[in-house]
Amino acid sequence: MSSASDSRREATADFDRRNAAWFIDKAVQVLVFIGGISAIVFVIGIFVFISKEGLGFILGRLDFAEFFTSPYWYPAEEEDPEYGILALIAGTASVTGLAMIVAIPFSLGAAIFVAEFASGKTREALKILIELLAAIPSVVWGFIGLSIMNPLIIELFDVPVGLNILNAGFILGLMAAPIMTSIAEDALKAVPDRYREAAEAMGATRWQVIHKTVLPAAKNGLLGAVLLGVGRGFGETMAVLMATGHSINMPTSIFDSVRALTATIAAELGETAVGSDHYMSLFTIGISLFIVTFVINLTADLVVRGVGKG
Amino acid sequence: MFEASELNLKNQRVQRLFAVLFMMMALLLIVPVLVILTTLVVKGGPVLSIDFLFTNPTDGMTAGGLFPALLGTVWLVTVALLVSVPLGIAAAIYLSEYAGENWFTRIINLAIINLAGVPSIVHALFGVGAFVLFFGFGTSILAASLTLAIMTLPVVIVATRESLQAVPYAFREACWSMGATRWQTIRRVVLPNAVSGILTGVILEVSRTAGETAPIMFTGAVFFAPFLPQGVFDQTMAMSLHLFVVSTQVPGVPENLPYGVALVLIGMVLIMNSVSIAFRTYLRGKRKW
């Protein structure tokens, strides 16, 4: 017995050697780490490359006050181009604002219904429907705005032009709603059952349980859903390009045509010469959009985690 | 015995009211969309045919089919997948199996959320600045696909990470204590049990990539290309851009044509999503632990 274990021990005396598996494991560790930081690299890359293309404008022609407060966007004027994006900001804001007014209450209602009232098959069916709705591409929505909403609005409201804030706001609302509903529903589901059970044990009805207990507990997540919806609205390009009409002006009614920041870039980039002031000004709008959506996303993330807000 | 009090009855009525209200709200979100989709089918249906799918557009794109656009979308999606899927899976493996709970990991997660939230036109600007100009690819399938890949990377990462994390930790511990390295454990136990979730994420990514317009507009997709693409440095047409073109850029288009294009595009997207959802439901029934 002892000689067998002696030789065993000898064989194992130098067991501590690095083999192929050890080296492969280390190599994989490096590869996945590269994958991990790729997201950071790309975000930084986006900021760097866009700034690079817009740098000339920012350092040269850009006048901060004019850029953000002037409603006169005439970048293609030969004589005296003007680069004020206030009207464009108003365009984005008005369309997004209307979209939120439409989407928020309905998303919240739908989320409450799916999370708290529906059950089994209905719930599954609704969730699938909502998921499919969220998948409809933006250009299809833009087409819907052009071909279906346009004539509809002209007829219903007796206005000359159907490509306006109402059109884009409505479809943007329908676009943002499914995502907001999903996130809101997640937030409601995340509230532990014991909150509901405790309230029900005291004799409250479903609705009382919801509005007194579940909603306050989920408010961070719900706020996050709203913020993400706003971010989506801000960043939407094709749908607003096709449905808002083409006039750049400060809107006074929802039947006015406007132009959004994103749509401006999409509409004009193809006509600019690389390196020209106009070209660079569009990249500058791009940076502004990047920064705004970055802040919105950061805030949404912090809010959902409960940092900062109560 | 217990009789429902006045207050109880009132509460029940209020409750029913709200239940109905919320149900209406859910319906009001869905019904308009269903109506819109029906209109698309009704108006676009007549245009559809095998010819429509497989022939080229004619007469300045006022007639004919959309084959080059369809092919172009296939090219773009394929190249984008080739880049984003390996990268996304690697990133997800890092996040799920290696990363600790520290600020660095939080920054990575924040970066992923931001990548997903950046406006599509901003991705286009990035694509122009980085791939078209800086790296010198010119407007090409390569530049457009890379732009799309970066844009849809978050979808793959999140789906993969979730399916990796669904594998119980105890399985990993059992393997490690036998002397398996991290990679051996991932390769033999974790990944194989996460493949289905990853597949679901990939299908989702395909459907999103196929529908995007802005990121490809200035990086490689064109309104009209006289020849079919032969390689990644060629320009191409694409389904999503084609819809934009025939509905806004081409004069004299017969009313039904754009509806047909829209129908094909939305059909592609919805079919892929449905496949992904069906696959997911099927998998939920096949439990392995």
Added chain:
Amino acid sequence: MVSPAQLASETQTAAPTAGPIKISVKDLEIRYHGVPALSGVNLQIHEHEIFGIIGPANAGKTSFLKTLNRMDMFNSDMQASGEILFNGHDIRRLKNVYALRSRIGVVFPLPVGLPMTIYDNVALAPRLRGVRSATELDIIVERSLGRAALWDEVKDRLDSLGSLLSGGQQQRLTIARALSQEPEVLMLDEFSIAVDPVTTMRIEEVLKDLKQEMTIILVTNLVQQARRLASRTAFFLDGECVEIGSTEDLFTGEVQDTRTRDYIEGRFG
């Protein structure tokens, strides 16, 4: 029996049938987030003995096992200091920690059947070692399942999922996996918690046979189980190794520390 202090000076009376020293532990301290969970552990484990470790919950027994096969590597909150020698190698300074783990088999309290066929469960360790031939694998699988007292029950369904077996079967499957490593040391951490008494008895018989080929460390909350199986036993309490001695001595009352007698006699649990 010997007190820890005497052990530190390396004089030790070992049980008669034990071989040379397999594992030697000196001044081991384990901390979680800086808070000590186990300290001042000095002991030696001999080849071919069943070394028992008894003590109430949270005494540090599981943490101790984790340091022996370097599973503490995966928990960044856990720090260990001191010297642990395995076959004379300092395990805190290994070049290839996976090689160490392949020589030590572990059985956890909760049974784990990996989500692959029973055959693949048991063939996993040999495959990792580089064994490719199907016939060789067949032999190893049958032998391991046989020694784990599971072969008869599963021999006709080796391609069914290991993760869907019953608890007692999964625990024996875990043992089969550990045995397929052909380990030098087998560590069992409260293996009978989630397992029925009949299976426990069968496994105990298995362990008695196994000790002729390997060294066994048995952590158990069943004091009588230690008495049945272990030749020497250590008593851990509140992060301290209170006492080590031959099992007979401990159980017949010749203890160094009254706390040991109190625990063994069930005065606290």
